[in-house]
């Protein structure tokens with residue numbers, strides 16, 4: 001993910017509105033090969049295997065951290081202690097306790113802190129947000145949101161840190177993908193009241209580097225079946241994150257149905273927004289969206305939008321909000337939102353353990 005950031009910052013010239021002028025000056029990675037990749041970025045003057053060297057540099061104002069989850073808390077706290085702003089990677093610590101500790105430190109440090117979640121920056125996702133905010137959908141009937149992969153479908157795929165509780169966290173796939181799917185529902189103020197979760201550990205062993213089978217103890221798939229308070233009504237909200245969803249590469253989606261209208265968007269069909277209005281006939285309309293971004297770019301509006309574009313838009317939002325120039329645009333996930341995602345993970349773990357509905361007090 002560090003390479004993705006380097007690439008987004010290198011494309012900063014594509015933004016017609018430039019909130020700040022970020023320069024990538026320093027990188028840290030314990031892997032020689034990972035560090036060597038950054039030789040292609042001429043502005044990088046510090047390449048180190050010890051991230052403390054970055055934190056000691058006066059040249060550095062803000063730090064992006066993308067490391068395995070078991071390292072989040074320590075490194076995020078060190079970044080804040082060094083007086084730097086932080087774009088953290090999700091899930092913002094291994095678990096709720098760590099997330100709350102990081103959020104507390106963010107508050108007391110006074111630094112600007114946000115958490116990475118780029119999918120809401122797709123034009124289609126933004127249109128869903130606008131439709132919800134406008135009230136044109138009438139009373140919301142139900143909401144579905146999710147993020148599906150098939151990255152773990154192959155049982156012979158070697159294990160890595162994301163498939164082990166000790167490094168990924170007990171919440172497994174929820175730690176990996178949960179904030180992506182929860183970001184908009186949380187931002188819309190839909191307040192989860194109670195949850196019944198279905199968690200599945202489908203592939204329980206995987207080969208290690210020596211082809212020996214070792215435990216793969218994280219859940220692969222998770223579904224939160226939630227009653228949420230939406231505009232004063234108890235409303236069904238279903239959120240799904242899956243590493244084993246046959247046929248899906250990186251499918252992020254959100255669907256909102258209402259009494260007056262409906263709207264749905266999926267990155268599986270990235271140009272397309274589906275909308276429905278209550279009329280005499282039951283008509284879903286398919287709209288070709290093009291490159292309609294929050295921060296205008298040189299790319300013409302007829303062209304397609306993709307993952308690196310969403311990443312660039314997220315970074316523009318981070319720097320705009322950091323300098324007080326976000327306006328009414330959609331911003332990156334806040335520390336409180338990341339904490340709430342962890343509260344939902346813990347509730348799901350409890351629900352799955354007890355095989356029951358868990359009441360939430362968020």
Ligand SMILES: NC(=O)c1ccc[n+]([C@@H]2O[C@H](COP(=O)([O-])OP(=O)(O)OC[C@H]3O[C@@H](n4cnc5c(N)ncnc54)[C@H](O)[C@@H]3O)[C@@H](O)[C@H]2O)c1
Nearest residue numbers: 001028029030031034051066067068069089090091116176
């Ligand atoms: N926003 C997204 O779409 C997205 C996508 C994938 C991963 N992520 C998140 O990004 C983070 C990293 O995931 P990834 O897929 O890039 O993992 P990765 O395993 O590909 O990369 C992690 C990097 O951290 C380095 N590292 C490990 N310990 C270190 C240390 N002490 N100091 C410096 N570097 C160290 C590793 O050498 C490696 O290069 C996770 O929090 C993950 O959830 C986000």
